[in-house]
Amino acid sequence: MTSVQNLIKRLFPHKIITHRLSDLHNQLLQQSIDKNDIFLSIEKENKSRQFCCLSIEELLRLFECCPTTERTLYESISINKPVRTYIDFEYLIDKNLNIQNHYIGPMCCLKVLYYFLNAPDDTINTVERYTENILKQFLVLEASTTEKISYHFINVNPSILFESISSLGIFIKAIIRFLLLAIVKHKCAMFNMDIPIEQFNNASNLINQLAPFIHTLRNHCRQCNTSIPYVSIADIAYLLVQNRGNEWTLAIDTNVYSKNQQFRLFNCVKYGKNNPLVPSTTFPFHYQLEYSSHNLLKKSLITFMEDDHIPKVYLNGDKFDINLSSISNRITTFSYNLININLTNQHIIPLTFSKPSTNVSKSRTPQNLIHFNKINHLNSSVKDIQLFLNFVENIVTSEPSYQGYVHTCVRGIYNKDLLFFNIAEKLHEHELATKYPPFDPLKFEQFFVNFRTTDSTLIHLIDQIKSSTVFTLDTESILIPYQLNKPALIQFQIILSESFSSVVLIEMCHLPRAYEHTLTLVKQFFQTLFNADKNIFIWGDSRELHNFCSYNLFTCDQLDLCNPIDLQNEFKTHWNKQHPHQPTTSASINYSELACELSQWLDKCRTTSSFDIGLDRTLYHFNSAEIEHYQSLIRYAVYDFLSMQQIILKLKLIEHQESNINPSNEIITATLNDLTDMARDDDQHDLPTTNNFEPISPADIQADSTPKRQQTLTKAERRPIHNRTSILKQRKRYYKNEIIISNIDRRFTIKQIKGIIKSYSVPYSAVKFSTSSTTRKQSVHIGIRSPSQLNDYQHQIDHLFTTSHYNRFINHQQTYRSSSKR
Known part of the structure; x- marks a missing residue:
């Protein structure tokens, strides 16, 4: 923690902190919360987050007690709350x-925001006064470093609010489109470009068209x-x-307007960084000296809104409008502001709100139509779904030979403007599930590597790899729209015999630190695996492993040494021989063919799940609902490639194999080198570790019993291993019960700390x-x-071992020694 x-926990013992x-x-x-309560996100190691809700008074108290370097706090912005422009x-x-x-x-961005959010003022006739007005309204927070320019612009004295974060996001994107079209439409001696604007409703396309001219525009269009x-x-x-990939993009991040977005708080830091978000000295807030922290x-x-009587911008159909019900003098105050709102409305992309075409084939008979109102999985509350549902339904039912239906619809995780419709063939999955029994794997034991x-x-595991020659391997990746x-x-499966294997799930986003010996062993694991004498069955192209080389556990050269076998090709050849009347010619295999061959049905609904969240139960604390979800992900990840083993046996691609690793009552727990390293440190002790040597049975994928294995060793070899285990x-x-004191002075020794604790x-x-x-x-662990x-x-002791404590401690020691000499 x-x-x-x-x-x-100490200041507010009854506050709830959750992982989701x-x-x-x-x-x-079930509790009464104030509309102005703040939902906080707490960033932890590995970029994971926890969440809690505080009142404004509680948040201020937390800031008083928490040092800036430890404030890894973000505001979690609810999709239903009114928001300031940011x-x-x-x-x-x-x-x-x-x-x-x-x-x-940054100054251009501030001027644009001020222009669109305020009524025109003819009394402002100099750039200095215009800038002064901007900095009366916008607080500019900065966290720039020598590597990155980083600002947050927040409209702290707003004339209008937005009814929701999604409305603000569409508003900002409309402004961006206005700016890009202003560039495209302008003509001068250095820039005269003819672009069919109607083809570029999307900002990315416009940016790509402008990319070759950006330097010219900056230098010659002032x-x-x-x-x-x-x-x-x-x-x-x-x-x-330009971004990290040298691609042209916007300095304005439009992803910060997604659902449950988390925005870093004033005077807070990112985990592991030391650049708090503080008021900019370049763009100083006009009232900064008058405000306390x-x-x-x-x-x-x-x-958080202290004044609830500010007009709010909302989406009314396909355009923006202003709700003036909260103010008394509507006409005189806001009549001009509507001009700029209407200007924004002209640049909302029409396709976002257009009704789908209803011009479809009329040749289908009534019995071929699908009754969509009977779909139970469809969440009609997803915003904008009704705009596109008819359009998608018409597509998937337009072909009489294919009876499709909309199974689910969800909003994109990273790009909230996208709706993903999961299309399924009518009753096909249900037919397979009723025709075949669920997949039943052979016996295995499961390990996590993290x-x-x-x-x-x-x-x-390395010893098991050495003892076997046949393996299966599969990978899972996270889908990110518009990115790799x-x-x-x-x-990874180590096939030890025809009826038993070890299954290893290597969690790439939760690997050991680079300096830890464990990571060296993980690299040795892959080095032992990727050899010419190992037969590794992979479903598809082995090049998918090249994407994992970025984690530096193995190299592309090592992958070239191994002997990958494309099991998908082998199965396709086998299927075409056995079923010449219905050959498979596509690049991939249909799951109904696998079900037919194995006479078992494997549920693939978890194919696009988030496998980067940390599946091992020992990584983090989970509630019962989270455990159930994680178990379903583990079951899919394991069963997905365990089915490959049964295909291999069915196709007789391997000879009978037995492992020379035999069951035993004791795990091999160390090497002689480990014992030598341990003996060098008499005072310091390892932190408690979790042995995730976790056996799994088909009946219970999360079983807790632990079968243990050992190589045949001599008595002399086993003795140091037994000692190490003890x-x-x-x-x-x-360390079952410990106190951790962070950020201590490095000059303290173990001996000194022990004396102070005593x-x-x-x-x-x-x-x-x-x-x-x-x-x-x-940190010191006690x-x-x-x-x-x-x-x-x-x-009693959590305030100790700081730099000031060390100085007092040394002075006391010196005083004691000098007095004892007298």
Whole structure:
């Protein structure tokens, strides 16, 4: 648990902290919460998050008690709450070296926002006064470094709000389209481009068309003015930047308007970083000196509104409108502001709101029609679904020979503007599920490889690889719209005999740290595997493994050494021989063919799930609902490639094989090198580790019994291994109840810390240092013998071992020594 989580628990003992935002919402439904309560996201190691809800008074108190370097806090923006206008503006410096003045783009963005969010004011006739008005309304927070320009623009004194984050997102995208078209339509001596604008309703297409001219626009179009006061075409061109892949994109991040978006709080940091989001000195807020830090925090919150009488912009059909019901003098105050709202409406992409065509074939007979109102899986509450449902239904039922239906519809995870319709063939899956029994795998035991995996488990698996020559391998990746899939999971099977195997799930997003010995063993695992004498069956092209080389566990050269066998091709050849009347000619195999061949049905509904969330139960704490979901993901991931083993046996692609690793009552838990390393450190003890040597049976994929294996070793070889096992068990007991004190002074020694703990009468069992791989800060772990008084002991000593404490400690020691000499 992070320091900020500990602090929340200490300050507000009854507050709920959950691993998922939906769980927090569900639990708060039974409580009365204020509309201005703030939903917080707490960033932890590995980019994972936890969630809680605080009142504004509780949040201010938390800020008072929590150091800036430990405030890894974000505001979780509800999709149903009114929001202020905000912008996330950032780009990489080394990818945009031709930008000499890094203030042009941010200032242009502020001017554009001010223009669209306020009524025209003819009294402002200089750029200085215009800028002054902007900085009275917008708070600019900055977290720029030598590597990246990073600003947050927040409309802290707004004239209008937005009814929801999605409305704001569409509004910002309409403004962006207005700016891009302003560039395209303008003509000058240096730029005269003819683009059929109707073909480029999408911002990405417009940016791609403008990319070759961006440097020209910046350098030669400074006098080409726009309808926005004091904004030139050259200024707008500074909003277009290059990303890590050297592709042109926007410095304005439009992904921050998605559902349950998390926006970093004022004066907070990202985990492992030390660049808090603070008020910009380049764009100083006009009232900054008049506001305390607490007031600036209140002002910067996106969903916290002290004044509820501000008009709100909302989507009325396919255009924006303003709800003026909360103010008294509507006409005089906002009559001009509607001009700029209407200007924005002209640049909302029409296709977003258009009704689907109903011009479809009339040749279908009534008995061929599908009754869509009987679909139980379809969530009609998904926004915009009704706009497209008829259109999609007409497509999937237009061909009489194919009877399709809309099975589910969900909004995109990363791009919330996308709707994903899951189309299924009518009754086909149901027919297979009723015709064949569910998949029944052969016996296996399951292992996870992640940062919790012990060295002994990896040594055991390496020995199994050495003893076998036949393996199956599969991978799972995460679908990311408009980007390459993210490699997430490697599933690996060591076939020890025809009826027994070991299954290994390698969680690529939860690997050990680079400096840990465990990672070296993971690399050795792959080095042992990828050899010419190993037959590795893969379903499809082995090149999919090349995407996983980015994790540096193995190289493309190592992959070239192994002997991959495309099982899909083998099965296709076999199927065509056995079923010449219905050959398979497509690139992939239909699952009905596999079901027919195995006489078993494997459910594939989890194919596109999030396999990067950490499947091992020992990684994080899960509630019962989460455990059930994770078990279903594990079951799919394991069964998906265990079916390959049965296909291999069915096609008789391997000879009879028995492993030379025999069951035993003791696990191999260490090597002689481990024992040598351990002997060097008499005082320090390992942190408790979790042995995820986890056997699985077909009946219970999460069984807790642990069959253990061992190579045939001599008595002399087993003795140090037995000793190591005993010591590891002892250390695990030592740290069963522990106190962790973070960010201690590195000059303290173990001996000094033990002496100080004794002086406070705290009964300890062991003491150990650890260093964060991200912040490089040192922590001390203290095993406590009396768990019932753990909280009391923590309050006694959690303020110790800081730099100021070390200085006092040394001065006291020196004073004591000098006085004893007299």
